[in-house]
Amino acid sequence: MIAVMFTDFQQSVWEALKTIPRGKVTTYGEIARYLGRPRAARAVGSAVGKNPNAPEVPCHRVVPSSGLVGNYSGPGGRDGKIKLLKEEGVVFERGKVGEFYRF
DNA sequence: GGCCTGACTTTAG
DNA sequence: GCTAAAGCCAGGC
Numbered sequence: 001m002i003a004v005m006f007t008d009f010q011q012s013v014w015e016a017l018k019t020i021p022r023g024k025v026t027t028y029g030e031i032a033r034y035l036g037r038p039r040a041a042r043a044v045g046s047a048v049g050k051n052p053n054a055p056e057v058p059c060h061r062v063v064p065s066s067g068l069v070g071n072y073s074g075p076g077g078r079d080g081k082i083k084l085l086k087e088e089g090v091v092f093e094r095g096k097v098g099e100f101y102r103f
Numbered sequence: 104g105g106c107c108t109g110a111c112t113t114t115a116g
Numbered sequence: 117g118c119t120a121a122a123g124c125c126a127g128g129c
Contacts, residue, residue: 007126007127009125009126010126010127027112028110029111029112029113032111032124037125038112039111039112039123039124039125040111040124040125040126041111041112041124041125042108042109042110042111042112042124042125042126043109043111043124043125043126043127044110044125045110045111046109046110046111046127047110047127048110049109049110050127051110062110063110064110064111064112065111065112065113066111066112069110070110071110072110073110074110105129106128106129107127107128107129108126108127108128108129109126109127111123111124112122112123112124113121113122114120114121114122114123115119115120115122116118116119116120116121
């Protein structure tokens with residue numbers, strides 16, 4: 001008896017986010033590629049956006065390939081997200097991520 | 104089963 | 117460096 005509240009894909013995305021070390025950031029494309037769907041960046045974004053495990057899943061460590069923060073809809077918005085990342089040790093260059101983490 | 108939306112990516116101008 | 121358009125995947129209705 002299994003009430004699938006969340007799909008396997010979503011759980012996989014969250015698991016991938018949890019593998020990101022503190023002070024590092026990755027892109028949706030990287031996560032999608034890690035899951036075996038290098039073109040599922042949008043699906044990854046949607047899954048992360050649902051993020052029911054906010055404190056458990058470091059969604060703030062995920063950024064688009066542009067290096068920008070992206071459409072973060074959480075508390076504090078993009079500014080709060082950037083500030084939080086900087087607090088974790090992430091280097092920002094002119095409002096952009098200096099380096100990405102690769103699986 | 105089909106259509107629309109979305110925290111994206113990539114290529115071209 | 118910026119803007120515009122097309123592509124791809126999963127979820128929701």
